[in-house]
Amino acid sequence: MPQSYLKKIRPLLLGFVLYASSQAQLSAAETAGERVTLQVIDVYADVHAGPGRGYPVFYAVEQGEAIEIIAKRPGWYEIRLQNGRTGWVTAKQISRTVQATGEPADLPEVSFGNYLKNSFLLGLSSGVFTSGELKNSDHWTFSLGYRPISWAALDAEYGKLYGEDVRGDYYGINLIVEPFSQWRLSPYLLVGAGEMDVDSQPKLVPLEIQKSDFNNMAFGLNYYLGRNFLMRAEYRTLTVSTDNKDADLATWKIGFNTFF
C-alpha cells in the first residue's frame, strides 16, 4: 500500500476508531445503566409518600409484584410501581425483595463490613493530646477514605491543633485494618505517616516540633450506629522526627464516620 494513500485515509481510520470506541462506551453505559426491577417476596411492603418515617403510607405492594428502583436516600429507596405511581420503601423491606436472578436485592441490617466493601468514607473526630510537647492541646480532624475490601481502608486526614500557646496543623495517610468488620462493635488498628507544622503564639517559646514528619499507630473501636454510620473511639501514639531526637506524643479521640 503506497504511503500517500495511507496518509489520505488516516483521518478516516482515526475517525472510525473514535466512533467505534464511543459506540462501545455507549453500549457499556447502556448495560450498566439499566433500571433494576425487583420482585417483592414478603406478603406486602409499605409504600410511603416520601423518604421518612413521618410520611404517610399510601399503598402496599403485594407479594410477587414487580417494582423498579428510581433513587436512593439513606435507609430508603424510591420505587416505581406497576401502575406508574412512585413512592418510597425502607431499605429494610427492599432487602427482602429479589432480583430477576433470584438474588437478594440488598443486604439486611447486619454484617456491616461486607456491605461497606468498595465504599468511600467521610469522617470527623476530635480529641486531646495526653503527653509530650503538645500535652493538653485540643485537636480536630477531617478525613476522607476508601474501603476496597470489607476489612481494610485507606484514609487521608487533615486537622488542626490548639494548645495553650501553640497552633498547628497536620495531615497524614493511614491504613486501617478492621478484621471483624461484621460485628457491631469492632476493633481496628491504624498505621500511617504524615507531616505536622506547629507554631508558638506568641513566638517566645522555642518548640522542638516545628515542621516535622511523623508516623503514627492507633488502636480503636468502631461502633456501628447504622449500616453506613459509625462512632469511633481511638488511642493514638505519634513519633515525630525533630532535629535532635524523636518526640513521642499520644492522644485519644472520638469521632464519627459515614460511608457512601
Place this chain on the structure above:
Amino acid sequence: MENRLQHFLLTIALAGACATPCAKALADADYDNEFVEFGLSAGVLNIEDFGSELSLGASLTVKASEDFFLQVNYLQAEAALSSFEKSQGQLFSGSDRDFQHYDLLLGVNLFQAEFGREGEPNLASFYLVGGVGDTTFGGEQSFTYTVGAGYQWAIWSNYLIKLDYRDYFYQTSLMAEEKTVHNGHVSIGMSYVF
C-alpha cells in the same frame, strides 16, 4: 520484599474488584443516590464584646442515615467598631476584623413530620447539631465548640429551607485575659439535595 509487597497490593486490588454480586446488587444500577446536600445561608452573628453583624455561610451535609448527618459549615462576617473601640480607639484592623469560622458537626433529626399543603406531603424536621471547629478573629485562631438547633422544611422534593440557631464558644484573650465568649448566630438558608 518488593515481590511480597506487589503480591499484597495485587491481592487487595483483586479482592476489591471481585465484590460479590449480592453485597452491592443495586450498586451498578441506574438510580440516583441522594445523600449530599449543599446549602447557602444568610444570617445575623452576634460577636461577643462587638456587635451584631450580617453573616454569609455555606454548608455541605452528608446524610448518614434517616436520623443522623455529618455537616461541614463555613461562615464569615465583618466586625464593625465596638462601642469600646469607638471611645478608646480601634483594637485591630484589616483582615483581622473578618470573623471567619468553619466547623465539623454531627446532627440528629429529632421530630420528623409532615408539614405544609394538604395532599402534597413535605417532610419537616427539628434537629440538633454539635461539634468542633475553628474561628479566626482579631488575629486569634481558636478551637471552637459549636452547638445548635434548627428546623428544616422540604418545600419540593430536593429543596430545603432551613432556620438555624448556633452558638460558637471558645477561649479568647482579645478583651481580657482568657475568657470564654459565646457568639450566637441565627440564619436562614436554602439547600439542594444532590
